[in-house]
Amino acid sequence: MVPHLVTALTGPISELEQRILESMPAVERWFRLEWMEHTPPFYSSVDVRNAGFKVAPVDTNLFPGGWNNLTPEMLPLAVQAAMAAIEKICPEARNLLLVPENHTRNQFYLMNVATLARIFRAAGMNVRIGSISPEITEDTAITLPNGEELVLEPVNRSQYRLGVKNFDPCTILLNNDLSAGAPGILEDINEQFLLPPLHAGWNVRRKTHHFKAYEEVAKRFGKMLGIDPWLINPIFGHANKVDFAEGNGIEALQESTHSVLTKVRKKYKEYGINDKPYVAIKADNGTYGMGVMMVSDAAELASLNRRTKNKMSVIKDGQQVSDLIIQEGVPTIENIAGATAEPVVYMMDRYVVGGFYRSHASKGADENLNAPGATFMPLAFEPEHVMDAQGHPGELLPNRFYMYGVIGRLAMLAASYELEQTNPEAEVY
Known part of the structure; x- marks a missing residue:
């Protein structure tokens, strides 16, 4: 089930939201049957956009920070x-090694690491934090903004096992x-549980592969619920071998952009939506909101300025961009204290465990909010019951966060x- 959290939305429930809320028993049964056939990622976070007329994921992270x-x-x-x-993977698990990003100077990220460590210690695990950063050559204590101290330890590697000094973990959690790319020190570990697996990283993952799989899921879910899958699924296309600096592949990018915009316009006309369609063009293996631009006309791609070309050419860790996903833009109707906002849903195993709002005061409803200047607004639990004028318990409030959890x-x-x-390692037939 999904926690009952406050959302920024206070207006009337949309037709789509109403359908999902009314179908809760069928929805939960559908998920239950799916999880009998498939293994959920160990943990994940999903950026969701609610346009009112549709609600859709725009990004899925399998190594979520921000805890x-x-x-x-x-x-x-x-x-x-x-x-x-943990019980499902290794019931006798006792020691867990948490391997973070190499952001040793990003204290907000390290607060996320500290929170993850706290969660797993409370789950009954001995937790140590092992860094693969070349900067960490000895135990390094870092004082976090909240006064907490975090100790990063250099990892050591035997033939098939990874650990830190005097600590032999049975489980390794990658954040x-x-x-x-996957560093050699993490490869060929076959005596310990590595979570998530290496092929969940952006060295292998592609957004186009993910949204192709999501398209299949949305069709099946839409059929069960009796809705057009477009209402929960962003249309997308792709373009490969694009070089913004040299101007190569731009025509193919324009063609794909035009194709996606044409399909979206057709859907807008079908549903009587007067908004101007746009697309988000993103690095296919992008992360941290880097390598993203918004376009409402394919012709715009013929005259990009140098700053935009530079922004789109390189992403995290200096990776060159050549493959792109062109994704239907989903505007957001969420707003917190005058700032444009979008919910981010956090999950572990098959369970929704919480979420927060990413908001940005200087971005519009049709812009990327995962950008410098973004702030994060915690979501509180919704009071279980409303009170009538006499102070008596009223009817149970509908869980407006439920749709985002779905x-x-x-x-x-x-x-x-x-x-x-x-x-x-999958068997090929």
Whole structure:
């Protein structure tokens, strides 16, 4: 089930939201049957956009940071989910090594690491933090903004096992998305559980593969619910071998952009939507909101300025961009204190454990909010009952966060399809 959280939305319930809320028993049964056939990613977060007329995921992260943005009240849910996930993989698990990104100077990211460590310690694990950063050559204590101290230890590697000094873990939890590739120190580990697997990293993953799997999930879910799958699924296309600096591949990018915009315009006309369609063009293996631009006319791509070309050419860890996803833009109707906002749903195993709003005061409803200047607004638990004028309990409030939890889990299910398809150890028939 999905926690009952406050959302920024207070207006009338949309037709789509009403359909999902009314169908809760059928929805939960559908997910239950899916999880009998597929293994959920160990943990994930999903950026969701609610346009009112449609609700869809726009990005799915299989190495989620930002756990420090969840409220303390949500952590018991994460602990329960962590216990369930660990018990399923290794019931006798005792020692867990948490391997973070190499952001040793990003204290907000390190607060996320500290929160993850706290969750797994509360789940009954001995937790140490092992860094693969070349900067960490000895135990390094870092004082975080909240006064907490975090100790990063250099990892050591035997033939098949990874650990830190005087600590031999049975489970290794990666919070490193492998954008620069899987380092050799993490390869050929076959005596320990590595979570998530290496093929979940951006060295292998592609957004186009994920949204192709999501398209399949949305069709099946839409059929069960009796809705047009477009209402929960962003149309997308792709373009490969694009070089913004040299101007190569731009025509193919324009053709794909034009194709996606044409399909979206057709849907807008079908549903009587007067908004101007746009697309988000993103690096196919992008992360951290880098390598993203918004376009409402394919002709715009013929005259990009140098700054935009530079922004689109290189992403995290200096990776060159050549393959792109062209994704239908989903505007957001969410707004917090005058700032444009979007919910981010956090999951562990098959469970929704919480979420928060990413908001940006200087971005519009049709822009990328995962950009410098973004702030994170915690979501509180909704009071269980409303009170009438006499102070008596009223009817149970509808869980307005439930719809976001459904979309998040659909994206998580698509990620499980995706991981099955890219698993190098999968049997080929």
